[in-house]
Amino acid sequence: MPADAIQFEPLAEDALLLRFGDRIEPVLNDRVHAAVAALRDLPSLECVPAYASVLLRFAPAAWQGDEAASAHQRVERAARIALETRHAPAGAGRIHEIPVCYGGPHGPDLHELAQHLGLSGTVVVARHVGVDYRVAMLGFAPGFPYLLGLDPTLAMPRRRDPRTRVPAGSVAIGGAQTGIYPAELPGGWHLIGRTPLRLFDADASEPSLLAAGDRVRFRAIDAEEFADLDAARHR
Amino acid sequence: MSVRVLKPGLLGTLQDRGRPGHAAIGVGRAGAMDLPAWRLANALVGNRGNEAALECTLLGPTLRFERATWIAITGAPIAARAGDTDLPTWTACWLPAGSVLQLGRMAAGCRSYLAVRGGFDVAAVLGSRSSDLHAGLGRALQTGDTLPVGNAASSAAPANHPHALPWRLDPRPWFDFAQTPLMLLPGSHHAQLDEVSRQALHTGTFRVASDSNRTASRLDGARLQLCAPLELISEATLPGTMQLPPSGQPIVLMAEAPVTGGYPRIGQLAAADLPRLAQRRPGDPVCFRRGTLEQAADRLRRREHALDALYRQIARRLQHDGLLLA
Structure with missing residues (x-):
């Protein structure tokens, strides 16, 4: 370089x-x-x-x-x-498949975001799962990934009044960016879904599921699979 | 051995040197806001490593010591009593088993440190015992908490009543009683401040705002403006970074600084002055004088030398007194 x-x-x-x-x-x-x-x-x-x-x-x-x-x-x-x-290969990064239950109680802003964009909720989800993302960086909170690759037609300015509590695992769009809240945090992004995966565990040997440079692919799951995966994680 | 929290005080957190090496996964360093005071408190009780001490804020806690031990209090001047004995600060004090230590209000400053022989031995997270409230690691002291204390050899009880060493450190080099101006290095976007704002930053007086905390000191005073708004992408931030949010109120990031941020970076506080800002309480004045990176690095080096020298001197004295097995 x-x-x-x-x-x-x-x-x-x-x-x-x-x-x-x-x-x-x-x-x-x-x-x-x-x-x-x-x-x-x-x-x-x-x-x-x-x-x-x-x-x-x-x-x-x-x-x-x-x-x-x-x-x-x-x-x-x-x-x-x-x-x-040193031409260390930057590497394509690991690929993580992140299961996400879109809409409903897990993605309370999906409907509003779709309306704002003049799209159906189904199209928003299809475009959100349709690409691979790169973890550009982690910041804001432990394990919070800023993802590159959001379909530009899904961009929407942040909420006027941020929530004081966004549930852990929420998948969200803020401006032209998308990300995942690793813990319950305040936040101004639009919540379109939620993953049952745990993104950050300070006591684990690798505390953050994602590292900068990794790749992320979302997979749509239904509420039942969300509940199963969530229960399995807590077992 | 453990210490029981009878009253938590305003905000008490356990702190060590901090949690370096995890910024890439979004975890900042945290650690004691006034690191020299933290280090000297540990030195006074013969702790030689990265032992956690209690960082108190404005109003200290009331604690019961299950067993006899040595403690030391440094940082902001604070009233300390064990039973009906007033305890001096900046020295080591012997507390018999069952002592109730009452820490009161700070006469000046914002943060006092209580070190105990052996250190507070809570489980380390990512290599540190520091609470990072911003990151959700650890938490503040609560009534009823039991704080474990590490094992450390101590000499036999010198007395069955609270009692201090016959000497104490001079706090003046380590506590900024005069609230002197702080050295500020120009930041990446300093040149984009308008003329009036630049003047105000370097000659005006700011006051620490009441919503300041371990993450940031917010400064009331002149509202600062850029010549033109800047669209910035997030970059790494550090303790000491002075940011300018759209409100125009400058903020200086402190120990629990987020690892990245997107506000204009108008200054960087000299590292040697971070503990001084940490000791300014809401309402206290803050003035800045311009410095260079070389001057700041030089001051930091000289402070570290002085601290190392004092650290060795304390260890020698404790050994000579035969009161602590250092």
Whole structure:
């Protein structure tokens, strides 16, 4: 990856941001995941991927600067070398199939969203399950995935008054984005369905079901299957 | 050994150094808001690692100690009593078994730390015992809670009444009584502030708003404006990041900062000044002076050196006094 097209911005005493662009675009986000793959083995460094940027948070003592170069310059140099020499495959990411019960009590906003878009609920669901999504980044709350790939005809501005409690597992559309609430949280996105899967479990060896760069495919299930899967999870 | 919560105080959470390494899955660091005060409290009771201490907010809790132990209180000045004995802060105090420790109101500042010999030994989540209320990990202290305390060797009881060491630390280097201006580095979108706002940010006085918490300090004062609205996509955020939401009220992200955010980033507080902002309570004044990354890094290095030196000095003294098996 040519490192010259990257903007390096020191954010704090222990933080350097690598910016690939300022738009939400799959091609920029692909570069983010490739960069994380190339940088993840650098010592004393934590990578935080976002849509079009990667934050490097380093231990200042381990990258201690001197007169010749500051800690930020050392980290930047190491990052440039890693990006140019390590062609770690960004990988297609794991694929997760997420069962979702659309509409009804699990997706209380499906009807309103469909009406707003001039579509039927069935068409909205068909278009939502019809594509593969990429986990662009996780943020907002532990395990909350921002997914790339939403059919643009399904975009709808966020709710005027956000809910104070969105149930865990809710699948939602906010603007041109779609995501899944991993826990009961406040939220302003439109709830179109709900998955019985648990997206975040702090006590599990891998706490987050999804990682940035993974792929997600939704599968429509009915309320009965939702209840079965939900019961199986709690058994 | 355990400690029973008789009254929880205003907001008590267990905190250690925090939970680094999980931002990529949306989990922030959390940890003590005033890390030097947290570290010195632990040092005073001979804790040498990442032991959890209790972070109290404005009004402290009332706790019963099942067994005799050493405690230390640092951070914001707070009234502390065990039975009818007033206890000093910034030193180690011996509490006999059954002692009821009452922590009162803070005379100034916002956060005091109570460390206990052996540390509060709740289960670690993702490698840390810190509560992160924003992320839903851990929770605040409640009446009736029983807090387990780790095992740590202690010398035999020096007395059967509450009693403090004959020396204490000078809190002045570690608590900003004068509420001095804080160093702010220009952020990614600082140049997009309009002239009047830039002036107000660097010369005006703000006040900590009442809805401030461990996630963010919100600042009342001049409303700041950008020359033109910015459409931004989410990027990583950090403790100390100053954001400007559409309301024009600047907010500084604190220990429980979300890991990403999409508001304009107009500044970054120098890391050495984060504990100082953490100690400003609602209504307290906040002024900023402009600094550079080099100055901020240098101040952080010097503070860490001073803290390391004091840490070693405390360990030597405790050993010399023979009161704690450090």
